[in-house]
Every structure is written in C-alpha cells, then in structure tokens.
Amino acid sequence: MTPADLRFLLSDDGRRWLADTAVAPITPQNHLQIAARLRRELPPHLAQAVLETTLLRQRAAAKFSRAAAMFFTRPALEQASGEVIAAYRAGRFARLGAAWIADLGCGVGGDALALAGTAQVIGIDREAARLGMARENVAAYGHDGRFHSIQADLTNLPPLPVDALFFDPARRDVYGRRLFSVYDYRPPLSLIDGWRERVPHTAVKISPGVDYAELPPDAEVEFISVRGEVKEAVLWFGDLRTAVARRATLLPEMCTLTTDDMPREETAVTPPHSFLYEPDKAIIRAHLVEALAARLNAAKISPDIAYLTGETAVSTPFARCFAIEAVMPFQLKRLRQYLRQQRIGRVTIKKRGSPLEPETLRQQLRLKGGKERILFLTQVRGEAAVIIAKELRRITKKAPKWELF
Secondary structure (H helix, E strand, O other): OOHHHHHHHHOHHHHHHHHHHOOOOOOOOOHHHHHHHHHHHOOHHHHHHHHHHHHHHHHHOOOOOOHHHOOOOHHHHHHOOOHHHHHHHHHHHHHHOOOEEEEEOOOOOOOHHHHOOOOEEEEEEOOHHHHHHHHHHHHHOOOOOOEEEEEOOHHHOOOOOOOEEEEOOEOEOOOOOEOOOOOOOEOOHHHHHHHHHHOOOEEEEEOOOOOHHHOOOOOEEEEEEEOOEEEEEEEEOHHHOOOOOEEEEEEOOOEEEEHHHOOOOOOOEOOOOOEEEEEOHHHHHOOOHHHHHHHHOOEEOOOOOOOEEEOOOOOOOOEEEEEEEEEEEOOHHHHHHHHHHOOEEEEEEEEOOOOOOHHHHHHHHOOOOOEEEEEEEEEEOOEEEEEEEEEEEEEEOOOEEEEEO
8 A cells, every 4th residue: 555545545535435335344245346336436546445444454353452443554464463462562661661662663553552552652664654554553542642653774774762672573575475584584683683782672573483593592582372372472682571581471361481480300201191281382382381281280291292181170271171081092993993982973183293184084084973072193102192082161250160161
C-alpha cells in the first residue's frame, strides 16, 4: 500500500468505504462480489486498498482487540506480535521506568501501541505507509501524541538519545520465507551492537527456532507461548534483563519457568507410569524440561525425549497431562490388534523421537470403533514405543484438578 492509498483510507470518504465494506464479513462466497462492487465505484488501486484493509482487519481480530479501527499490510500483520504479547513485554519497559523508547523497525506499531501506554515512543521504519499506519494504530489504543515517527534506514541511522530500545528485525525474506539465523535477519542482529553502546537497555524480538549457538552470552532469552503455541522469543539486555539465563513464559496465564528452577540432580529416566506429560513447547525451547520434571516430581521416559511421566496427575499450566492406558514396543500388527480389541476408531497421533509419518500410520491401522484415543510414537529408554492415552483436562474452580475429556 502506498502513502497515497493510506491518505485516502484516512479521509472521510475512505473511512465511509471501509465502514460500508465491513458491514458483513468477507467470505470466500461473497469475496468476488464485494471486489467487483468496489472496482465499479473506485479506481482499482483504491478498491484494492479498501478490500485488503477490510480483510486484514478481519484476520487481525485474532491478535488485536481493536483491529476494526487499525491499519495493516499483510507482511507487517504476520510479523506483529499481537496485543497479549506486546502488553506483557511492555511491562518490563514500564518497570525499567523508561520515559523514551526507540522502536526500531516498528512496522505498523504492534508493539508501539503497548509501549506508548507508559512512555514516549520513537518509531523508526523505512516505509512511510507503515509509519502512518503505526501512528493510527497507536491512536486506536488511546495513546495519540505519544508516537513520534522517523522514516529512515536503520543501517544508516546513528543511535538516538533514548532510555531503552526495542528492535524487531524482519524474519522473512523478500519471498516470504522464514529466516531462522540472526545473521540473516533484515537488518541482522548485529545492528544493535552499536546502538547498545549508547543504550544498553535493549530488547530484541527473534525467532523461537533460533540456534542456541547464535545467542549472545550477555542476554536473557525468553520463549513466549500463547495458549499452547510458541509465538516468539525475546533477548533482554541491560537492566531489562533479569538474573536468569533462560525463561519460558505462558500467556495469558502469566506463568513463567526459569533456569533458577533447574534441579541440581539429573532427572531420572523410568518406564512410563500412570500419567504422561507433554510440556509446552516454550518449556522445550528454553531447555527447561528438567525444571518442569522437578516441579511435577516426574521422570523422563527417555534421556533425549521431552515427555515426562509420573504416578499422579499434577495440575500445571506448563504441560498437557494424559492418562496412560497401554505402553508397548512399536509393532504395527500388535498395535492394530490392540486398537481393534479396544474398539478405538479415531486417533490423534503425536510423535517425538520417531521416524514414522502419522498419516501413513493412520492408513495402515485401518481403524474401526467408536472410541477415541491419542497415540504417542516415541522412545522409552531409547527403544521405539507407542503409548496409548486419553487426555486429562485441567479445570480450576476452588482448587485445580483433572477430569477426563
């Protein structure tokens, strides 16, 4: 979208077109009809701007509670953290007491709208349209006047005299493919080395799939999960950093596990007991499975497999819990026979440490029956095995407990 397209959308006419187009959701069934109507009434580029903005607002509702009043580009929306993460992360900056924060590579302001809640934010981006969108999006959250934009190439911009930095480099290439190495980010992570000499209190958003060998030794790395899905990782420097090396945080529960929770003794490796725990992926990425095992009084089922087992079901937000019904060495004929005897006709197949493809196995099982179970293709003490289980759902009323699905 060009700056001229955005100016039209911000005009009275543009806002009317957006409001009229959003009266009913755009669906695959009515998409072409709405697009044709817009093109009859508006120049093609403006019709596309209205249609695209309406579609992106619909999609952004999963990330932002005020998406209906916001502006996006498709790549910027994909990279934006979302309201829950942005608000959580802004809390550290608030505790730091930063009055001025530079948002490097601010995009459409997904983080600026939260940072501006307690500080003046200088948003820096190469694209004028994105800066205009960021200004509108910050205002949509009631922080008009607290966002100050600079259109510049970060690689040519000297450090600014601010209290703290937030750096959000692009993690996709020009073709939309994910970039996992911090050296390939645009700009690369090394950009902040010069900035940190002037502003040590810095946070950097990175891919949760980052190679540990690329992590700076002086940073705290935090892996953030939202409703069970790992969304991103953050490097914290200076006084934004806490005293731990690694942290896993679950949102919106605001639960966290850190390297301070790691046990002194090695986690035991045992055969599966009555219950199996599947740790949240943020726990796994933060290498904190042993810390969770200590909290649950659980053991590993194999040295390098991130499944835990215990005799009791302990209610925890950090893992899903499953009641184990059977454990056996993996043999297709034996597994098929067991499922038929138990009349299990629907399965969810999970795998960890197994070369088998779930969909191929599903076809080979030739399932019949009315029951549903979960199959874990994994290793038990280093040997290929399958665990048949039923999930427990964590419920919290007066006291946390479990119930079967």
